[in-house]
Amino acid sequence: MLDLDIVVFGATGFTGRLVAEYLLTHHTELRVGLAGRSAEKLERVRRELSESLPDAADAPLIVADSTDRASLSEMCRQAPVICTTVGPYALYGKALAEVCAASGTHCCDLTGEATFVRWSIDTNTEAARASGARLVHCCGFDSVPSDIGTWMLQQEAIARFGRPLDHVSFALGRSRGGASGGTIASMLELMKQAGSDKAMRRLLVDPYGLNPEGERSGPDGRDRVSMGWSEDFDGWVAPFLMAPINTRVVRRSNAVLDWPYGRDFRYDEVVACGGGLKGFQRAAQMTALFSGMGAAVLPPVRALLQRALPSPGEGPSREEREAGHFTAHLKGRGVDSHGAHVELEGTVQGFKDPGYGETAKMLGEAAACLALDDSPVGGGVWTPASALGDAYLDRLRAAGMVFDVS
Ligand SMILES: NC(=O)c1ccc[n+]([C@@H]2O[C@H](COP(=O)([O-])OP(=O)(O)OC[C@H]3O[C@@H](n4cnc5c(N)ncnc54)[C@H](OP(=O)(O)O)[C@@H]3O)[C@@H](O)[C@H]2O)c1
Missing domain, CATH: 3.40.50.720 (NAD(P)-binding Rossmann-like Domain)
Structure with a gap:
């Protein structure tokens, strides 16, 4: 029809x-x-x-x-x-x-x-x-800023330097937004499955878990799980809750397009928390939140979260969505066609609540x-x-x- x-x-x-x-x-x-x-x-x-x-x-x-x-x-x-x-x-x-x-x-x-x-x-x-x-x-x-942001940076690198970048790091910077009941339900369902299925847990920690069969290896290791200092983002960084899906999507894009970023391409994601004592405190809070979400594989923790967080059908109000925003920073490194070191920076920004x-x-x-x-x-x-x-x-x-x- x-x-x-x-x-x-x-x-x-x-x-x-x-x-x-x-x-x-x-x-x-x-x-x-x-x-x-x-x-x-x-x-x-x-x-x-x-x-x-x-x-x-x-x-x-x-x-x-x-x-x-x-x-x-x-x-x-x-x-x-x-x-x-x-x-x-x-x-x-x-x-x-x-x-x-x-x-x-x-x-x-x-x-x-x-x-x-x-x-x-x-x-x-x-x-x-x-x-x-x-x-x-x-x-x-998840996962457009990461996937299309990296695509953009690599297209530019190929145009400017004749070669893709070897390594791209993505950091979520300033952002403001809420979560809907459907998103919470999806996260809890994932944790429930991970709690009861070993193969699923293995998939979730495999950095190349979404690559085609036979192409599931490369230079990247597991996602960051602790806070630390980053020269790239000039401040404290923390683990990013969405890195386990975003990084796999970016690596899959490279694999299914027949390696336009190269077979040795490396990619990682963090939350950029800023410098000084404030940055340190924010990174500590974000890391604690990340660890807390990991505890949702346990049924009592899931039950507690389910009661405290929005139910399906609920989410941030129009005012909250309009007041939301996000900025993500990308930093890429590589060498040009003459072997000289090159760097490229990218920004992805949205001016409403990121998730809605x-x-x-x-x-x-x-x-x-x-x-x-x-x-x-x-x-x-x-x-x-x-x-x-x-x-x-x-x-x-x-x-x-x-x-x-x-
Ligand atoms: N990637 C991201 O950034 C992002 C952002 C937002 C949301 N999400 C995802 O999007 C999904 C929806 O989130 P949400 O907050 O919008 O959820 P929601 O408000 O609970 O909406 C779910 C929708 O699914 C429908 N539905 C449920 N069971 C169904 C069935 N058997 N047949 C047909 N329709 C059915 C519901 O219908 P009824 O109205 O009849 O119940 C409702 O329309 C979640 O998986 C969430 O994780 C992702």
């Missing part, structure tokens, strides 16, 4: 509604449908959206449930691109990924669950190659890119940089994010 360009699946959830609002506001050239498991909730979301966006009143509604494959297949017949925020993805994302791969429907999502992405690579690659479906995981705050305001933009633009732009790759299970590359970088810049090289 293909009456639509993009279907937002999960439009009744906290983030899905923001993505729908983003697309209906900024991509009026696209026909966008709203999908979810409850017709009544979908009607309500459409009514509320149309109070400020009159065009939203005409948005078609599609009832689909991730436990009902027939409804997912029917949804995939409505549009060439499904943009899904139905998570935790390990619980609710698998059937849709399989249906998209089989039916040749492109799909982008917000997962940050490495175990789900590994499952998708192992299960869907063959069918997606055959059907032409591009499945693009991790199109939110900016994430709605990142996922919305990924969906627009899948719907409108020529892709450098065919069907398969991809990362943002490998499937969307320069066209996506241009879109994110045009949408107001900063991706800058100096």
Whole structure:
């Protein structure tokens, strides 16, 4: 049927509604449908959206449930691109990924669950190659600033020095944002699985855990788990909660694109906390938070967190999202084609809450890119940089994010 360009699946959830609002506001050239498991909730979301966006009143509604494959297949017949925020993805994302791969429907999502992405690579690659479906995981705050930021820096290095950089470090700098119930539920689900499954724990600590089979080794070691001083970022640094997914996505981009950054490329991520006593204290706090999240493999800690943190459907208010922001710094090192040492710095910035305001933009633009732009790759299970590359970088810049090289 293909009456639509993009279907937002999960439009009744906290983030899905923001993505729908983003697309209906900024991509009026696209026909966008709203999908979810409850017709009544979908009607309500459409009514509320149309109070400020009159065009939203005409948005078609599609009832689909991730436990009902027939409804997912029917949804995939409505549009060439499904943009899904139905998570935790390990619980609710698998059937849709399989249906998209089989039916040749492109799909982008917000997962940050490495175990789900590994499952998708192992299960869907063959069918997606055959059907032409591009499945693009991790199109939110995890892992777009890392993946597209590194892509940008390496493109510039190749243009300026004739060679990619050997080593890129990424540091999350000043940032302000909240967490939604769906994100908390996804993190807790990941920790629950890790607590009971040894193979999963091994995957989560494998720096090359998302690389293709046979390509799962390289010079990078495990992620940072303690605080320390960084010359690169001129201050104290702490472990970054999202490094375990982001670093794997960046390494996978390099591997699936046939090593444009080189086989010896190294990549790491930290949180930059600043210098002096304040920086030291912040790094100590961030490190304690990181260790605390690790303790969520234990059921009593998970139960405690579940009670204290937002429930599914809840998240930061509009005011909080508007007051949010983030800045990430990239520092790259290498040698030029004459063997001389070279350095390059990059900045990625967003001016709303990273996990929601900016994430709605990142996922919305990924969906627009899948719907409108020529892709450098065919069907398969991809990362943002490998499937969307320069066209996506241009879109994110045009949408107001900063991706800058100096
Ligand atoms: N990468 C990032 O930066 C980032 C940022 C934000 C969110 N996320 C991820 O995005 C996901 C959603 O987060 P959220 O806070 O928006 O969650 P949420 O508010 O709980 O929304 C979840 C959505 O999934 C739907 N759903 C649940 N079970 C379903 C089923 N069986 N069939 C169809 N739909 C079903 C819910 O429908 P009902 O309304 O009917 O319950 C709702 O629309 C999470 O996995 C989260 O980790 C990632």
